[in-house]
Amino acid sequence: MKVVQEEGKVLSNLEVATSIFLLDLRLPQAAKIAQPGQFLHLRISPLCDPLLRRPFSIHRTKPEKAEVSILYQVVGRGTELLSQKRPEESLDCLGPLGRGFTIPKGAGQFILVAGGIGIAPLIFLAESLLQKKGKGVVFLIGATSENYVLYKKELRCWGATVEVATDDGSEGHRGPVTDLLMQRLDRFAGNPQIFACGPEGMLQKVTQIALQRGIPCQLSLEQRMACGLGACLGCVVNTRSGYRRVCVDGPVFPASEVIFE
Ligand SMILES: Cc1cc2nc3c(=O)[nH]c(=O)nc-3n(C[C@H](O)[C@H](O)[C@H](O)COP(=O)(O)OP(=O)(O)OC[C@H]3O[C@@H](n4cnc5c(N)ncnc54)[C@H](O)[C@@H]3O)c2cc1C
Ligand code: FES
Structure with missing residues (x-):
């Protein structure tokens, strides 16, 4: 598995329903190789709070524009801080990680x-x-x-x-x-x-x-x-x-x- 660590530039971070945000990132390498079902592991703050990265599914990609989106719900400290990210800020992103969905042949x-x-x-x-x-x-x-x-x-x-x-x-x-x-x-x-x-x-x-x-x-x-x-x-x-x-x-x-x- 190829793991990529990239600095993602925030393009937009919009509240699409109460406490649900759509975050668009410029993330060229991940945009190229991500598969449905894989996730990004985001360091939300360069400081120690929260200390651990937070995992989010890859929601959409636009490889031609080098963009990756995540759709997330604010549930605690990490996602609250994430919701405050503004365009031009950057985020340390690890991924795409994990094994995604397998598309079987022959399904009707x-x-x-x-x-x-x-x-x-x-x-x-x-x-x-x-x-x-x-x-x-x-x-x-x-x-x-x-x-x-x-x-x-x-x-x-x-x-x-x-x-x-x-x-x-x-x-x-x-x-x-x-x-x-x-x-x-x-x-x-x-x-x-x-x-x-x-x-x-x-x-x-x-x-x-x-x-x-x-x-x-x-x-x-x-x-x-x-x-x-x-x-x-x-x-x-x-x-x-x-x-x-x-x-x-x-x-x-x-x-x-x-x-x-
Ligand atoms: C592979 C994967 C993909 C995910 N994809 C998405 C996604 O696309 N969108 C999205 O909104 N969330 C997703 N999550 C859940 C997301 O990672 C957590 O909501 C987030 O880490 C919470 O961080 P926090 O600091 O805001 O909350 P915390 O303060 O850490 O916790 C707040 C509350 O959320 C619960 N919680 C925290 N982490 C998780 C978790 N990993 N799974 C279930 N409950 C958790 C805690 O038990 C607690 O009740 C995904 C989790 C995994 C493992
Ligand atoms: S989070 Fe460490 S083994 Fe999965």
Whole structure:
């Protein structure tokens, strides 16, 4: 794995929904080689607070413009400081890191299931699938309310079928996005492949649905990280083949491998 350390220049850092920011960085090398599902490990402050880098999925790339975007939610000290970054400031970026999604041959339909900020890596995957295949991408967006439903129009424009579920029923189906997944699988007899990213409870439910129906499924997992390079074992998850490091063995794992605790 080629690891790149680059100084990323902030191009813009905009709040796209309450506490959700889209950060565009000029990051030429990462923009060229990043694959959907990989992540960047960002040193948010040159000082010691926060001491550790923070991991963020690569949300989109524009190789021709040498740009990489991340989509992030402010949840604590690191992301709060990140939200204060202004154009022209720079960020020490490590990456792209980790193993991303694998695109299997022969799948009849790609079903992407996003819960909350879990949409971040799936947009990169959807763009890439639609560029390669042109169709056959179903994107299920789960959000707390209509204000947090992102990328619906863009995804439709790119050729994806989009369905929405919100917790409060303000848009689309009222209830968990996994309801939409079950409905879709009930209607589709082909050869689907599921990709999911979101809160652990959602991933657990997606796994249960996929395993019951014998459908291949890949999950992008989030775990607290330190080194991001496989050395500290700070990010391990339990799998059927033993403990695995999310930073180098993942963050994407086959759902059939993951043991939820
Ligand atoms: C591979 C990977 C990709 C990720 N991609 C994204 C992304 O695209 N967008 C995004 O918004 N976030 C993403 N995350 C989560 C993100 O790294 C954390 O939200 C961030 O590190 C929090 O830093 P903080 O200093 O603001 O919060 P802290 O002050 O460190 O913690 C605040 C709260 O967030 C929780 N938290 C912290 N780190 C994580 C973590 N790694 N996973 C789950 N919960 C955590 C803590 O338990 C605590 O409750 C990703 C995590 C991983 C491992
Ligand atoms: S964060 Fe150190 S091994 Fe994964």
